[in-house]
Amino acid sequence: MPAHGVDVNFCKTPRCTNFGRPVSQKVARGPGATNPYTIGAAGRGMATARCNACQESFILKSNVAVAEEAFRLLAEVYPNAACPDPLCANHRVPVHVVSEYQSFGTTPIGSQRYRCKSCGRTFSVKPAGLNPIARQVQSAKNATILADLTNKMPIRRICEAAQVTPRVLYERIDFFHEQALAFLAHRERELESMRFDRRYVGVDRQDYGVNWSGRKDKRNVVVSAV
Template identity: 35%
Template sequence: MMTNQKHSATLPPASGHWQLNHCKTVHCQNFGSRNPDDYIIQRTNPNRPAFICKECGAFPPLISNQNVIAEWRYLKLQQSNGLPACSNLDCDNLGLPVLTHRHLYHAFGYSGDRQRYRCKSCQATFVDRWSGFNPKHQVQQKLLALLFTGHPIRDICRRLG
């Protein structure tokens, strides 16, 4: 019992149910095992502890579970690329845009002329900053239609004035 406490004290703590410190050798019996008894904690350099798999002898580096999860959340927010999406860091819908995941949100009124949404998972609300009134909407649609159909720029300028 005492050895478990020693092992788990040196392993970085799990982040929620995520523990990324385990044997990463696919053919090893301990692959993915979170049991600290399957590993030997190496304390030769206290500034850089490591652990060794008792089964295959692999020694993957210890990583901070919290830092990996924080980076993952940051990348999920970047994935939405400014599109309206849930930004609650603890939500399963984090960074999933309304445009491609409409079933995860429901329209929740308006804020001025912009559409508001509520996340079905965490109940957070946010505003679609791109949904407001655009007075040049018709001109922009015609411009894009002419560009996509292969009209030259000068011809488009003449047509749209």
């Protein structure tokens, strides 16, 4: 079933009459009943659907997982502060919904702190324009650490060369990752105001193979770029 308006389980053949038509949870039965898809399986725990129009088969994917991944990828481009607990009912509810959050003071650097009324968790939201290295310890070594990481220097050697502890080094790696996402989000937000006569979507491949996440579930999931 769809999740947050997302449903990726449909025939991917552009010229097929079922292209873009989601797989229904209800099956027509009785004399003369026709169904656009036939549900099957390609193995244990691997549900599939066969298009009855073009006979193409595809693995059924979790719409919830796809929607959650889309939210994760768009979080930096369209930041919307909410409860950080993924299991909380307010995880996707923004903090400006006053009925779901309570202001809970500020942090030493001026970030607004909130308390979620659903799970009781407190979290802070950094103010716009805040210096990203405010109150950061040994920030002068960021350039050296980043250069060593770029040059593929071993972790232990970076700690020795920059004279930092492993904890500081891993904190810097997370910091660099956050800054890279913020830079990319800033660039992509500008696309909304840009005008093009014609737009093209550039991809390396039409289908991407995603490796399995565990030894006990060795399924190669194919994600279509089109």
